Amino acid sequence: MLVTHWGFSGPVVLRLSAWGARNLFSSGYKGILVVDFTPDLHIEDVKSILNKHKHQFVKQKAVNSCPSEFGLVKRFWKYILDREGLSEDMLWASVSNNSLISVASLLKHCTFKVTGKGQFKDEFVTAGGVPLSEIVLNTMESKIHSRLYFAGEVLNVDGVTGGFNFQNAWSGGYIAGTSIGKLAINAYLQEGVL
DSSP: OEEETTEEESHHHHHHHHHTHHHHHHTTSOEEEEEOSOTTSOHHHHHHHHHHHHHHSTTSBGGGOOOGGGOOOHHHHHHHHHHTTOOTTOBGGGOOHHHHHHHHHHHHSEEEEEOSSOTTOOOSOOOOSBOGGGEETTTTEESSSTTOBOOGGGBOOOOOTTTHHHHHHHHHHHHHHHHHHHHHHHHHHHHTOO
């Protein structure tokens, strides 16, 4: 995930927009995003690391000394401390146990308000179209109307951006084209043309 001056971006955000396209659309692109910045650590481990760090770096400013186990960049660490109301001049010795618990909770359950699409207002992923339940997938023929074939973005198919839609269109087109080709050959054979 990339944190930019206008919001979140990067592969994880694109994946979220892909898998949550319908939910995002129906909510008007508004809601709460919850991020766990220490996903490999349990909350008690995060508290323990913070407590150990506090006792090891008593005379250092908290803003200048982030536990390396978290893998956070300095500016983001400053943001976390600011969000918890800890001053830039505060030494680790002055950080209360309640503040440590609050910082740990924020690292595990950090919420952000989602207020709409990005500044370019482009929706990376849309959803909708002909349901796959109405298609014979090995031929791409409609189950409702015989000899009607579908492929590509006309189908209700979701996936992560970055080539998925192209792959879906090419593969579906190939299957439908092959099916139509076989139909044409069979029609010609039945009429005795070939």
